[in-house]
Structures are given as structure tokens and as C-alpha cells.
Amino acid sequence: MAGSVLEIKDLHVSIEDKEILKGVNLTIKSGEFHAVMGPNGTGKSTLASAIMGHPKYEVTGGSITLDGEDVLEMEVDERARAGLFLAMQYPSEISGVTNADFLRSSINARREEGDEISLMKFIKEMDEAMDFLEMDKNMAQRYLNEGFSGGEKKRNEILQLLMMKAEIGILDEIDSGLDIDALKVVAKGINKLRDENFGCLIITHYQRLLNYIEPDFVHVMMQGRVVKSGGSELSQRLEAEGYDWIKKELNIEDETINA
Amino acid sequence: MTVETKQPYNDEYISRFSSSRNEPEWMKELRQQALSQSESLDMPKPDKTGIKNWDFDTYVHEVEGEKISALGSLPASVAALIDADNAPNLYIQRNNSAAYLALSEKWSEQGVIFTDIFTALQQHGDLVKRFYMKDAVNIDEDRLTALHAALMNGGVFVYVPKNVVVDEPLQTIFWQEDDKVASFNHILIVAEANSAVTYVENSVSHNADQATFANVVTEVIAGDNANVSYGAVDNYAAGTTVYAKRRGVAYRDARIDWAIGQMNDGNTISEHITHLIGDNSGSEAKSVVVGRGKQIQNFTTNIIHFGKNSVGSILSHGVMKDQASSVFNGIGKIEHGASKSDATQETRVLMLSQGARGDANPILLIDEDDVVAGHAASVGRVDPLQLYYLMSRGITKHEAERLIIHGFLAPVVNQLPIETVKNQLTQVIEGKVN
Ligand SMILES: Nc1ncnc2c1ncn2[C@@H]1O[C@H](COP(=O)(O)OP(=O)(O)OP(=O)(O)O)[C@@H](O)[C@H]1O
Ligand SMILES: [Mg+2]
Numbered sequence: 001m002a003g004s005v006l007e008i009k010d011l012h013v014s015i016e017d018k019e020i021l022k023g024v025n026l027t028i029k030s031g032e033f034h035a036v037m038g039p040n041g042t043g044k045s046t047l048a049s050a051i052m053g054h055p056k057y058e059v060t061g062g063s064i065t066l067d068g069e070d071v072l073e074m075e076v077d078e079r080a081r082a083g084l085f086l087a088m089q090y091p092s093e094i095s096g097v098t099n100a101d102f103l104r105s106s107i108n109a110r111r112e113e114g115d116e117i118s119l120m121k122f123i124k125e126m127d128e129a130m131d132f133l134e135m136d137k138n139m140a141q142r143y144l145n146e147g148f149s150g151g152e153k154k155r156n157e158i159l160q161l162l163m164m165k166a167e168i169g170i171l172d173e174i175d176s177g178l179d180i181d182a183l184k185v186v187a188k189g190i191n192k193l194r195d196e197n198f199g200c201l202i203i204t205h206y207q208r209l210l211n212y213i214e215p216d217f218v219h220v221m222m223q224g225r226v227v228k229s230g231g232s233e234l235s236q237r238l239e240a241e242g243y244d245w246i247k248k249e250l251n252i253e254d255e256t257i258n259a
Numbered sequence: 260m261t262v263e264t265k266q267p268y269n270d271e272y273i274s275r276f277s278s279s280r281n282e283p284e285w286m287k288e289l290r291q292q293a294l295s296q297s298e299s300l301d302m303p304k305p306d307k308t309g310i311k312n313w314d315f316d317t318y319v320h321e322v323e324g325e326k327i328s329a330l331g332s333l334p335a336s337v338a339a340l341i342d343a344d345n346a347p348n349l350y351i352q353r354n355n356s357a358a359y360l361a362l363s364e365k366w367s368e369q370g371v372i373f374t375d376i377f378t379a380l381q382q383h384g385d386l387v388k389r390f391y392m393k394d395a396v397n398i399d400e401d402r403l404t405a406l407h408a409a410l411m412n413g414g415v416f417v418y419v420p421k422n423v424v425v426d427e428p429l430q431t432i433f434w435q436e437d438d439k440v441a442s443f444n445h446i447l448i449v450a451e452a453n454s455a456v457t458y459v460e461n462s463v464s465h466n467a468d469q470a471t472f473a474n475v476v477t478e479v480i481a482g483d484n485a486n487v488s489y490g491a492v493d494n495y496a497a498g499t500t501v502y503a504k505r506r507g508v509a510y511r512d513a514r515i516d517w518a519i520g521q522m523n524d525g526n527t528i529s530e531h532i533t534h535l536i537g538d539n540s541g542s543e544a545k546s547v548v549v550g551r552g553k554q555i556q557n558f559t560t561n562i563i564h565f566g567k568n569s570v571g572s573i574l575s576h577g578v579m580k581d582q583a584s585s586v587f588n589g590i591g592k593i594e595h596g597a598s599k600s601d602a603t604q605e606t607r608v609l610m611l612s613q614g615a616r617g618d619a620n621p622i623l624l625i626d627e628d629d630v631v632a633g634h635a636a637s638v639g640r641v642d643p644l645q646l647y648y649l650m651s652r653g654i655t656k657h658e659a660e661r662l663i664i665h666g667f668l669a670p671v672v673n674q675l676p677i678e679t680v681k682n683q684l685t686q687v688i689e690g691k692v693n
Contacts (some may be wrong), residue, residue: 009631023597034589047326052647052651053647053651054647055643055644055646055647057573075650075656076647076650076651077651077652077653077654077655077656079651080651080652080653080654081649081653085652086647086651088651090644092644092645092648092649094648094649094662094663094666095647095669096665096666096667096668096669096670097662097663097665097669098667101662102649102652103663105649105652105654105658105662106652106654107653107660109652109653109655136435143666144666150295160652164652164653203410203639
């Protein structure tokens with residue numbers, strides 16, 4: 001594919017009748033890395049969840065399209081097969097389903113019937129990806145995320161991202177709970193995907209991740225909107241000065257969605 | 260109060276049947292006495308399940324089955340259970356006939372007995388008599404159990420002498436080829452002190468419409484420090500009403516571990532009790548259930564601790580779809596004196612449709628202070644967040660549900676020791692949940 005575009009326009013999202021996103025605009029093209037930052041509770045995970053189609057979030061206005069196709073019309077699995085991938089802030093644990101079986105099902109889900117990946121090829125690719133992410137091979141046969149430590153879960157999300165060959169990746173706090181070494185490994189995984197066919201939206205609170213993965217664009221969310229966008233210098237300033245200057249600049253007193 | 264049932268087989272019939280099978284005199288008398296007891300005994304009363312309208316009376320008591328000369332000639336449904344190239348210890352009962360038997364010489368040389376119940380009665384009558392409906396199941400527990408004793412028409416006897424460790428599974432297949440034939444199978448497994456055995460059993464029938472009855476009793480006796488691993492897949496078709504009693508007795512340092520796939524399609528009462536008699540004895544009772552259609556089922560799993568430091572754990576996972584309804588009674592009972600014992604249980608029921616019903620009743624009955632006990636029970640639907648997670652990787656909803664259900668049943672499926680049986684259970688589950 002010559003590159004994809006994920007376009008979010010004036011997105012309004014509610015959860016249990018409470019409006020959380022109040023008009024988000026964002027465009028992510030393949031080849032671009034975007035960082036989304038912002039204080040707690042300002043709608044970052046809500047944005048990620050709405051893009052993927054989380055059952056609890058209701059889109060009440062606006063649009064999301066991927067290469068012109070209406071994403072909001074698609075079921076969750078269709079969105080994934082269209083090329084979207086969300087590394088979740090809190091991945092589910094699924095007992096009795098091995099990580100390997102799950103991965104293979106996921107890969108095959110994006111392939112045509114009759115064109116499933118061979119077991120040999122799958123194992124080879126999984127081994128390589130696990131080596132690259134410095135993961136213990138036993139993780140492949142463990143049940144999906146069950147009993148994984150916080151950091152192991154994050155690494156496992158990146159393992160999936162590496163193997164699934166998505167067009168647009170959305171990473172929700174992939175760096176939370178990671179030690180320094182793990183952070184480097186995860187960043188290495190994400191950087192490996194950096195090419196003109198892959199676009200990425202990275203939700204994070206910390207510049208330290210962005211030191212490893214330099215974003216092309218940085219956006220700040222407050223009150224359920226993107227209130228400021230810039231280049232990588234924006235995140236550096238946030239790291240140094242916090243959010244107060246933005247609030248002052250934009251005349252925001254309460255940055256939460258309740259404002 | 261007794262329920263009137265029109266028991267079609269009388270004393271004269273039973274006497275003739277016993278003679279035709281060349282049974283020892285004691286067995287004939289046991290049958291006749293059991294028949295007369297059955298007339299005054301009550302029907303079983305499974306907790307929370309009414310069985311008044313169940314059909315326990317329609318069946319044919321004896322149908323012969325042809326011998327099986329080559330495993331290759333079996334129909335697919337039976338062949339799928341067997342690894343034909345590697346089945347050194349295999350018994351197949353076809354209707355009420357012993358159709359195929361193999362026992363590796365290395366075991367028979369060491370005194371291991373693995374044979375159909377009638378041959379066992381003829382050749383090892385005294386041994387069978389020592390255990391048959393004595394320490395595990397009593398004839399007069401209820402009317403159906405007495406009827407079982409009176410009408411027992413098949414089964415298998417496993418005997419492992421002292422200190423013999425059988426490190427290959429012994430596999431039994433009860434194949435009810437005839438749609439009308441009843442299974443009054445009796446499975447008697449005796450493992451003497453310091454012995455070990457793994458036994459795996461499949462029951463299959465295909466009578467989707469034709470009514471019949473399975474009244475099966477399993478007795479497992481584990482002597483001091485013996486180790487019995489028992490796996491079974493019950494797969495009677497919709498026409499069969501099932502009354503299945505499984506009972507284990509574990510003496511000092513003994514273990515009995517159960518892994519049971521309850522895959523019947525008809526109304527089923529399953530009562531499964533393990534007595535931990537000896538100090539340091541232990542048992543794990545794991546079972547999985549898939550209920551569908553209008554099936555009504557009642558599962559009682561009970562581990563009773565008598566010995567000190569005895570450890571029992573019950574794990575039941577059930578999936579209910581359509582209008583199926585099931586009651587799961589899990590009972591951990593610690594008798595006075597069984598100090599330092601540990602009784603845990605977990606019952607989880609997954610509902611796949613609005614009309615399905617599941618009822619989990621965890622019960623702990625504890626008559627001793629110095630013990631550990633715990634239970635967990637839940638009845639719920641497929642977790643929408645799990646579905647979302649799987650679907651977010653492109654997996655269709657249907658496939659995601661399939662993965663979650665198989666995962667849910669995996670703790671028991673994975674425990675089955677024969678690969679073909681495991682695979683076949685996976686396939687049965689597949690067929691039932693789709
Ligand atoms: N079920 C719910 N009911 C009510 N409010 C909710 C619910 N779920 C989320 N919210 C609210 O929506 C707001 C946005 O939450 P969201 O998870 O998107 O924030 P976030 O920006 O990702 O925060 P963080 O940085 O802490 O991860 C929060 O105020 C949160 O409390
Ligand atoms: Mg968040």
C-alpha cells in the first residue's frame with residue numbers, strides 16, 4: 001500500500017451519557033509519528049478507544065476515516081483488518097488461550113482464507129520478534145497476558161504490533177510501568193516499524209519515551225480536545241515546564257473534561 | 260415415598276441373564292437382592308433439579324455387538340478416539356459385548372488385570388467381590404443404584420497389584436452402537452498400595468431421537484500411596500437419559516485425580532464423590548460441561564475429607580447455550596478429625612444465550628477447626644472486554660468467542676492424558692458450541 005491516512009474530524013464521544021471528547025481533530029499519515037500528551041483524565045485513552053471501537057464508548061458526532069473508508073461503520077475486527085492496531089493501556093487477560101495461538105489467529109485474521117501463515121513460518125517470525133524484544137520464549141506458551149507483569153504486558157503488545165504489520169499503530173501509554181531497559185527495548189521495537197508505510201500515534205506522559213522515539217508532531221489534549229499542536233520541541237518544553245503555561249496561554253482553568 | 264416405575268425386567272429375567280453370562284453365584288444373588296431392594300427405595304433427589312418427568316424406563320437391556328477384528332474397520336466417530344498405531348492397552352465394548360481387548364504383555368506379566376467385567380467375574384471373581392459395590396458405592400443408595408446392581412450389563416475391571424506402576428494409559432471405549440441399548444456399565448478400578456495407573460474412558464452413542472438409559476457406576480479404589488489418574492469423556496446422544504455415579508476412595512498418601520468431559524446431549528444427573536479416607540490423601544476433581552438444546556443437567560462434585568492433611572480441589576467449568584440448564588453443586592466436606600486438611604473449589608459457568616441457565620452452588624461443610632478451605636463461583640457471560648481485545652487484533656467475533664470458550668475449558672481438556680482423546684474432546688466442544 002502506498003501509505004494510509006487516518007483522519008479524525010470533530011470527534012465527539014460519550015461514555016454512559018457523559019461527553020468526554022468534545023471535538024477532536026487529528027490526521028495521521030503513514031510515515032508520521034504523532035505524540036499525544038496531556039494531563040490525566042483529559043480524554044487520551046478515550047480517543048484511542050473510540051478509534052478502535054471499544055464497546056463502552058459511544059461516538060455522538062464527527063467522523064473517523066481510514067483512507068476515506070468510514071471507520072465508525074466498521075466492527076472492531078474490521079477496523080483491525082483495515083490496518084488499525086491499538087496497544088492498550090490495560091490489555092485483557094485471557095485464560096486458556098496461549099499467546100502463540102492468539103498471535104497466529106491474529107495474523108491469519110488479516111490474511112485470506114487458504115493463505116494462512118504456515119506453522120513453520122509463524123514460529124520463525126515469532127522467535128525472531130521475541131528475540132528482538134528480548135522476551136523469554138516461554139511467554140509464547142503462556143496464557144494470553146495471564147499473570148504477566150505490567151512490563152511484560154506492554155512488551156507483549158509490541159510483539160503483536162511487530163508481527164501484525166498494521167498500517168496505523170496507536171500506543172496508549174506503552175511506556176507506563178517499564179523499567180529503563182524495557183523502555184529502550186520497546187522503543188527499539190517501535191522504531192523498527194518506522195517507514196513510509198507505517199504511521200503511529202503515541203500517547204504518553206513522558207519525554208523519556210520520546211527521547212528514544214522522536215515524534216514528528218506533538219499534540220496536547222485538555223478538556224476533551226486537542227488544544228495545542230507542534231513539533232518535538234513542544235514535548236521538550238512540557239517536560240521542562242509542565243502544562244501551566246499552556247493553560248495560561250489558552251486561558252484554561254480546569255483542564256479536565258468536566259470543565 | 261417411592262415413585263412407580265414400570266421396571267420391565269423381572270427376577271426371572273435377571274437370573275437368566277446372570278446364568279447366560281456364567282456369573283458366580285454371589286453375583287446372581289447380589290443382582291436379585293438388588294432388584295428386590297430397588298422396589299422399595301426412593302429415586303435419587305438431585306438438589307434443585309426435578310426429575311419426575313424424566314424417562315428412566317425406555318430401553319433394551321441387552322444387545323450384542325460384533326467383535327472388532329481390526330481397528331481400521333471402525334466408523335469414524337469411534338476411530339477418532341483411538342490412535343490405532345499406538346493403542347497397546349485398549350478395551351472396546353460394543354453394545355453389551357466385549358468387542359476388542361488389548362493389554363500389553365509387560366503389564367499382564369506383572370499381574371495387571373484389564374478386562375471386561377464379565378470375564379473378570381469369571382476369572383477373578385473373588386477379587387471383584389472384594390470391591391464390587393462395597394467401599395465406594397452402596398447398592399441401596401437409591402432406586403436407580405439398586406437397579407444398576409440388578410441390571411449391570413457391561414463395564415470393565417482394572418486391577419493393579421502392589422508396587423506396579425503402569426506408565427501407559429489404559430483406554431476404554433463404551434460404544435453404544437444400537438440406539439435402544441441401555442448402558443448399565445460398571446467400571447471398577449483397584450490400585451493396590453504403591454501402584455499407579457492412568458485410565459481413560461470414552462462413552463459414545465448416536466441415538467439423537469431414540470430414548471434409552473445409561474445408568475453407570477464407576478468405583479475407584481486407591482490403596483496406600485497409590486496414584487490413580489482418571490480421564491473420561493461422556494458423550495451420550497440426546498436420546499439417552501444419564502445417571503452417572505463416580506466414586507473414589509483414597510487411602511493413606513493416595514491420590515485420585517479426575518478429569519471429566521461431560522458432553523452428553525441428553526438429560527443428565529452426575530454424582531461424583533471422592534472419599535479421602537487416609538492421612539495425606541488427595542484428589543483433584545476437574546470437569547467441563549457443555550450444555551445445549553433443552554438439556555437439563557445436574558452435577559454434584561463432592562470431596563469428603565476424613566484423613567488428616569488431606570487435600571481436595573474441585574474445578575468445574577460449564578458452558579451453557581440455547582435453553583440448556585444446569586445445576587452445579589460443589590461440596591467440600593471436612594469431617595471432624597481431618598485436621599490440616601485443605602478443601603478448595605471453583606465453579607464457573609459461562610452463558611452463551613439469554614435462554615440458558617446455570618446455577619453454581621458452592622458448599623463447604625466443615626467440622627474441624629484447623630483447616631484451609633475456600634471457594635469461588637461465578638455465573639456470567641463472555642466478558643465484552645476480552646471480546647474487544649481479541650477483535651481488536653482482527654479476530655472475528657465468532658472466532659473470538661470460540662477462543663474464549665476453548666480457553667475457559669482448557670484446564671480440564673489439557674489434563675486428559677491421551678492426545679487423541681484430548682483432540683476429540685476439543686472437537687466435540689467445537690461441534691457443540693458452534
Ligand atoms: N465509565 C465511565 N464513566 C464516567 N466517566 C468515565 C468513564 N470512563 C472514563 N471516564 C472519564 O473520562 C475521562 C477521560 O478518561 P481517559 O481514560 O480518556 O483519560 P486519559 O487522558 O487517558 O487519562 P490518563 O492520562 O490518566 O490515562 C476521565 O475523566 C474519566 O474519569
Ligand atoms: Mg489513559
